[in-house]
Amino acid sequence: MALHGRKASSASRTRRVTRRVNDSMIGSHVERSPSGRPRHAASAGAERASRVDFSDSRRSRRANRGMVEQVDVAATSGESDSDFARRRSRRGYVEEIQARTRRRKMAFLGAVAALVVVVAAVAGTMAFFAWSDSQLSLGDSNAKEALVAAEDGAASYALLVADLTTGATAPNDTDKAYMAVRIDAASRVLTFVTIPSSVAVELSDGERHALSDAQSVGGDAELLRAAGALLGIEFSHFASTNAEGLSRLVDIVGGVPVELSEEVDDPRAGTRVLAAGAQTLDGAQALTLLRASNYADALETQAKMRALFTVNLAERAASGEGLAFPSVVADGSAFVSTDWTSGQIIAMGDAFSPLTDATVYAAVVPGRTVDGEDGAPATFEVAGDELASMMEAVKSGQSPQAAEADLANVDRSLVTVEVRNGSGIQGAAARCGELLTSDGYEVASVGNVDDGAVYPETLVIYKDEAFEIAAKAIVSDLSAGRVVNGGDFYHFDTNVLVIIGSDWIG
Incomplete structure (x- = not known):
């Protein structure tokens, strides 16, 4: 049986195919012109080269016969040298443009990524402050009605x-704590003035009440106006908390260090006893300290303890590094109601940091506690002239004790005093004279008032302005009285005249 298959290629056919392949492919050879100079096929037209050169003579002979065994990847194109150079130049330019475009895209994507990070950080910060501010807000309080913005740069x-007030102890007369603070960031001066809660003030209903009744009469705005009128100032900010809030704030900052000058042991304040000396108070101990009032000099010592605690609490909160203080503000915002924003609190912390280097003063409104009549609660009667002198020092950024220092410098042995009894209580003038004599004054005479009237308050009268400070010193020493410039209304031969009123208790 005959087998039919593909016809075998002859040698001539193979050479023809090889030549056609050679003509259509880029080989590892370079065609030569008759002049021997290399040229590209595009410029040769249809004319074929008469010779093809290879580095190997055998391969050259085989190539001239139309046999090509290898195609080199480094073969040249069929364009002229000038066209080839221009193409290469254009390709390099295009590649450079593409590279620049890629770099610009990368830079743009990097900038977008950085912007996204910044926007996320800003959004997070805004959310943080917004949440903190919502916690700090005054809520239903009407305090803003009485707040007056301070001038730029002013204290x-x-x-x-x-x-x-706590559920574990009985209510105490001093459970309501009021403290006015003068904040002078430019001079880095803080002045704390404690106001007794039982101080008698006139409220909007026209009646005299204890300051602690103000909120029940007209809310926080009533309290701000009454306390401001008492001190002769206008408040720009308000902050309030309660026993639980204070305890939590103390625990948030890790305790408050204090230096106690005496042991604190007041059953009405709590069951804890605080030893004298340096210690760090937890929340429950802090409440005991703030509520205690059975000191030898109750109001003044309590005021100093509360001011000391407040300053140390602020120092403890602001003493951390980095985000520590903002974190404390955020954690404590749930326990404080105030018109301050978290940003303002943080800025104030930065302005006074470190607080240990700032100047801090503390004082209490001068006066005395007077027992109520017919079972009425005791009230605190303010020594008006002393308070006015003290607040002058406070407003000027000086120590509240500056006025007290002036009184202490009075040479009492050079001051002559006449004492008259206008209280209606027998022997009151003699007792007052004895007290003044023991304080170093020269008491010229004692007796009753000429008009036989009963004076409701004790008057300490001077005529010569040189003895105004002496009259204030007598008020301070007696813990009673109101300084009066007598002018032509009172007649006496001594430097100062004291008329005992029914408010004085010898």
């Missing part, structure tokens, strides 16, 4: 309020 005043 401002804030009223701090704490309700220290």
Whole structure:
């Protein structure tokens, strides 16, 4: 049987195919012109080269016969040298443009990524402050009705309020704590003035009440106006908390260090006893300190303890590094109600940091506690002239004790005093004279008032302005009285005249 298959290629056919392949492919050879100069096929037209050169003579002979065994990847194109150079130049330019475009895209994507990070950080910060501010807000309080913005760069005043009532102890007369603070960031001076909660003030209903009744009469705005009128200032800020809030704030900052000058042991304040000396108070111990009032000099010592605690609490909160203080503000915002924003609190912390290097003063409104009649609660009667002198020092950024220092410098042995009894209580003038003599004054005479009237308050009268400071010293020493410039209304031969009123208790 005959087998039919593909016809075998002859040698001539193979050479023809090889030549056609050679003509259509880029080989590892370079065609030569008759002049021996290399040229590209595009410029040769249809004319074929008469000779093809290879580095190997055998391969040259085989190539001339139309046999090509290898195609080199480094073969040249069929364009002229000038066209080839221009193409290469254009390709390099295009590649450079493409590279620049890629670099620009990468830079743009990097900038977009950085912007996204910044926007996320800003959004997070805004969310943080918004949340903190919502916690700090005054809520239903009407305090903003009474707040007056301070002038730019000037010191401002804030009223701090704490309700220290706890379920574990019986209510105390001093459970309501009121403290006015003068804030002078430019001079880095803080002045704390404690206001007794039982101080008698006139409220909007026209009646005299204890300051602690103000909120029940007209809310926080009533309290701000009454306390401001008492001190002769206007408040720009308000902050309040309660016993639980204070305890939590103390625990948030890890305790508050204090240096106690005496042991604190007041059953009405709590069951804990605080030893004298340096210690760090937890929340429950802090409440005991703030509520205690059975000191030898109750009001003044309590005021100093509360001011000391407040300053140390602020120092403890602001003493951390980095985000520590903002974190404390955020954690404590749920326990404080205030018109301050978290940003303002943080800025104030930065302005006074470190607080240990700032100047801090503390004082209490001068006066005395007077027992109520017919079972009425005791009230605190303010020594008006002393308070006015003290607040002059406070407003000028000086120590509240500056006025007290002036009184201490009075040479009492050079001051002559006449004492008259206008209280209706027999022997009151003699007792007052004895007290003044023991304080170093020269008491010229004692007796009753000429008009036989009963005076409701004790008057300490001077005529010569040189003895105004002496009259204030007598008020301070007696813990009673109102300084009066007698002018032509009173007649006496001594430097100062004291008329005992029914408010004085010898």
